[in-house]
Amino acid sequence: MLNIGVLGVGELTEKIVIGLRRSGFSGRVLLSPRNNDRARELGRLWACEIAQNNQSVVDDCDLLFLGVRPEAVEQLANEVQLKPEQTLVSLVAGMSIGELEHSFPNARHVRAMLSYAAQINQSTVVVTPGGQPHESLLGALGSLIVIDQEDAFELATVAACMNGWFYFFLGDLQEWFTGKGLSHEQAAELVMGNMQDCLTSARHQPHVSMEVLGGRIATPGTFTSAGLEKLRKNGAMLAWRDACDEVFARMRKDV
Ligand SMILES: NC(=O)c1ccc[n+]([C@@H]2O[C@H](COP(=O)([O-])OP(=O)(O)OC[C@H]3O[C@@H](n4cnc5c(N)ncnc54)[C@H](OP(=O)(O)O)[C@@H]3O)[C@@H](O)[C@H]2O)c1
CATH class of the missing domain: 1.10.3730.10 (ProC C-terminal domain-like)
Incomplete structure (x- = not known):
């Protein structure tokens, strides 16, 4: 069973976690500790664990969601070292895979875009590139659109x-x-x-x-x-x- 980590517990990642649990995802979900009230509430209602720090999220998970705002990416990147080929699903709007590779070398980079309807598994979910396991996971949040070209993804x-x-x-x-x-x-x-x-x-x-x-x-x-x-x-x-x-x-x- 896949373990999922969330780096940046905010408005959007909260909806993703809720949607994943609603879809029947029963693996571990580890949350970064910042924004502790929201993380604790998610933990209480949706069976998530709060990690000691961001590196523990990385160490204990197979797939990571990056849910911080663009301006916070660099600081976060300096705090963690990802495992080789660890899947990092970035939700950060406007940050290219090239830029993500620069911040998180070695990771396997995926970009996703979705709406708050993810929490009721009815979002339009756009992802680039396709592949597993992220396609199955994100597909559970609504209707999946896989896009091969990053330019088209920006749209x-x-x-x-x-x-x-x-x-x-x-x-x-x-x-x-x-x-x-x-x-x-x-x-x-x-x-x-x-x-x-x-x-x-x-x-x-x-x-x-x-x-x-x-x-x-x-x-x-x-x-x-x-x-x-x-x-x-x-x-x-x-x-x-x-x-x-x-x-x-x-x-x-x-x-
Ligand atoms: N909201 C949307 O509808 C939407 C849609 C599409 C894409 N996005 C993208 O999704 C990302 C998140 O958006 P959002 O609206 O969910 O933002 P948000 O509510 O501000 O959530 C971001 C969270 O990350 C936390 N954070 C910042 N630095 C951190 C660090 N070093 N380690 C751990 N956590 C850290 C923030 O904590 P603090 O509050 O303490 O800084 C905050 O809890 C953005 O990049 C945005 O471009 C959002």
């Missing part, structure tokens, strides 16, 4: 950001309804329900483009079409593309 990070933006987008729409007098529950149901309908319908017809599907609803003279025109006129669509460009450029360190 997955933009998608992960979209995931965050969607909450604000949907929240804003809900607020419009509550401002008009609907209850929070009604507003949430209307917004999420209609978003869900759109997703379900699109997934049901994967070979029909979104543009065509939308165009069938926003036919000339409809209320939908009138609203769409307003959105386009106000640059709403362009603003989303602009945000994607911004994140992508930052990741590629173009800005």
Whole structure:
């Protein structure tokens, strides 16, 4: 049975640990001791052990998750020495395999990108490169997409950001309804329900483009079409593309 270690117990790695346990993973899970309250809570609820220090996590585990923020990687790398060919699954956004190799020589490097839905095993999970054992492990957290080229993987990070933006987008729409007098529950149901309908319908017809599907609803003279025109006129669509460009450029360190 595989032993798993977490270097950097934070928002994202917490969800991963919960998802792994929910998926039935019964191996040892060792946590780095920093952020002790969160680690202790995970230990109590999801049968994890807190290691004495980061090196003990490395020594006692087969596969490691790297869950610190980019600016903390170097300090962490100075604290530990990985075993030759030990799998290190990095969640660190924008840090290339080349950079990881520099910080953690000898390790077998994998990059993964996922969302908080990992805790309920329903995340989109993007990984590069493919292989075992990480594919089986991460696949248990949702729908796995294996990407061979690292450039393409960076785009997955933009998608992960979209995931965050969607909450604000949907929240804003809900607020419009509550401002008009609907209850929070009604507003949430209307917004999420209609978003869900759109997703379900699109997934049901994967070979029909979104543009065509939308165009069938926003036919000339409809209320939908009138609203769409307003959105386009106000640059709403362009603003989303602009945000994607911004994140992508930052990741590629173009800005
Ligand atoms: N959150 C997301 O949705 C998301 C999505 C995609 C990718 N990511 C990536 O995932 C990584 C973690 O993000 P997050 O939001 O989960 O961050 P977070 O909540 O800040 O978690 C990072 C954790 O690492 C700890 N840490 C820092 N230095 C350490 C060290 N030397 N040894 C052990 N632990 C250390 C931090 O402790 P302190 O708080 O004490 O510093 C913190 O508990 C980031 O690199 C980010 O790019 C996150």
